[in-house]
Amino acid sequence: MTPSLRHLRVFLAVLDCGTITGAARACNISQPAASQAIARLERDAGMALIHHARDASGPTDAGRAFGLRVRRALARLDASLAVVAPRLVLTATRSQLGALIAVRDAENFTFAAQRLGLSQPSVHRAVTQLESEAGRPLFQRTGKRMQPTRAAQMLADAARLCFSELEQAAAELADLAGHEAGQIVIGALPLSRSIVLPRALAEFRRLRPTMPLRILDGPYTDMLAGLRRGEIDMIVGALRAPLPVPEVVQTPLFTDDLVLVVRPGHPLRQVGAPDLDQLARYPWIVPRPGTPSRASFERYLGEFGPRRLAMIECSSLVLLRELLILSDHIGCLSRMQAGAEIALGALSLLDVSLPESARPIGLTTREDWLPTAAQAQLVEILHRVGATL
Structure with a gap:
């Protein structure tokens, strides 16, 4: 489902007013137009979203679930639209917002058009229409780049979250119908x-x-x-x-903690419980900076410091395992990650404890x-x- 924002607003108005006629008045459209909007949504959904029989009224179970998602999606979007320009709440379309997101991400109209499968003039026109309604530029040209303004960044993020919520809505309707979507x-x-x-x-x-x-x-x-x-x-x-x-x-x-591992025939396997001076004689494979594992490893080194070690920073278990097998490197990794390699005989555990390395x-x-x-x-x-x- 890729419903228009206008149709979704009509649907919420039906839920709030209780009737299509009341929703039409609230949305300032004709009753036939409101009926067509609901019919289009139900056709795309493949099921009834409101009760149409005279002896029943209000949303169906599917309509109630759909309405919850739509209300969350539009509340998130409308708050950002109103900040940029209140008029956008009534005028912004799904295609315009999709173009805004694409240009924000690509910082280029041509690349954005390629991502969307549209022509460059179509994408440019959609963004220009948004800027016209907003009464302000949403991008500044910097060389070959289209630099998004702060308002464009905020609106693009809100629109993407809105669309994500609508995808969730479609997935829930599909689940109710007994098949998968999203x-x-x-x-x-x-x-x-x-x-x-x-x-x-x-x-x-x-x-x-x-x-x-x-x-x-x-x-x-x-x-x-x-x-x-x-x-x-x-x-x-x-x-x-x-x-x-x-x-x-x-x-x-x-919870997991860190261990030190080497190849089975590594010289340190004959040492027993090696100390830091003995460990520092060999090259290391360690987690990347900024990770919890790296922080725990550096706490273990204490005043010894990582600069005194020959290190490879790596997050790939495959690369770490192969390099350890082929060399005398020492690897620092999760006990659970190491468990399977140790069980297979590919790696061996060093008798070294890394205190305070437990992490959730x-x-x-x-x-x-x-x-x-x-x-x-x-x-x-x-x-x-x-x-x-």
Whole structure:
């Protein structure tokens, strides 16, 4: 479903007024136009959203669920539209806002048009119409770049979250109809990719064999930005302390700590419990700066300091394992990540304790996130899997 904002406003007016006639008056449109808007929404949804029989009135169960999502989506969008220009609440269209998001992301009309599959003049015209209604420029040309203003950034973020909520609405209607729609997007931090997510996704796939899933990896800051914009539904991995931004919620699943590992024939395997001076004679593979693992590792080094070590900063378990097997490097990684490699005989554990390296692993979601049935089911499975670790 890609309903127009105007049709969605009519639908909410029907819920508020109780009748299509009342909604038409509230929206200042004709009764036939209001009826056509509701008919279009129901045709796209594939089900009735309001009762049309004389002996029943109000929304259906599907309409009630849809209305909740639509109200959340438009409340978020309208607050930002009103800040930019109150008139935009009545005039801004979905296509104009989609063009705004694309230009904000690409900082170029041509690239934005390519992303949307539209002509460059169409995208330029949509943004120009928004600027005309707003009575202010939303972009400043800087060389070949279209630099978004602060108002454009705020409005693009709100529009993206609005569209994400509407995708959730479509997914819920599809679930009520007995089929899948949309997708679940998960930001996977290193530990989750090798431990909790494979088990949880395997169980989820047995329950929902056709539900599209998209797993993203990358720097935590990039995934956090995607989460806040509504591009990512949840992040699974090491939790941050303090909370990175106020509008997210962190939920622990289990606790893990760090260990030091080497290849089975490494010289330090003959030492027993090596001290820092002995460890410093060998090169290291360590977590990237800014991660909880790296902070724990540097606490372990204390005054010794990381600068006295020959280090490779790496978040890839595959690269770390292969380099450890081929060399005398020392690896610092999660105990749970190391467990499978140790069990297979690929790596060996050093008799070294890293105090205060325990850290919570869990979910990060938006504070006001309302999961669909499928998303809630996956969250429940993640909690169940986490309890076994």
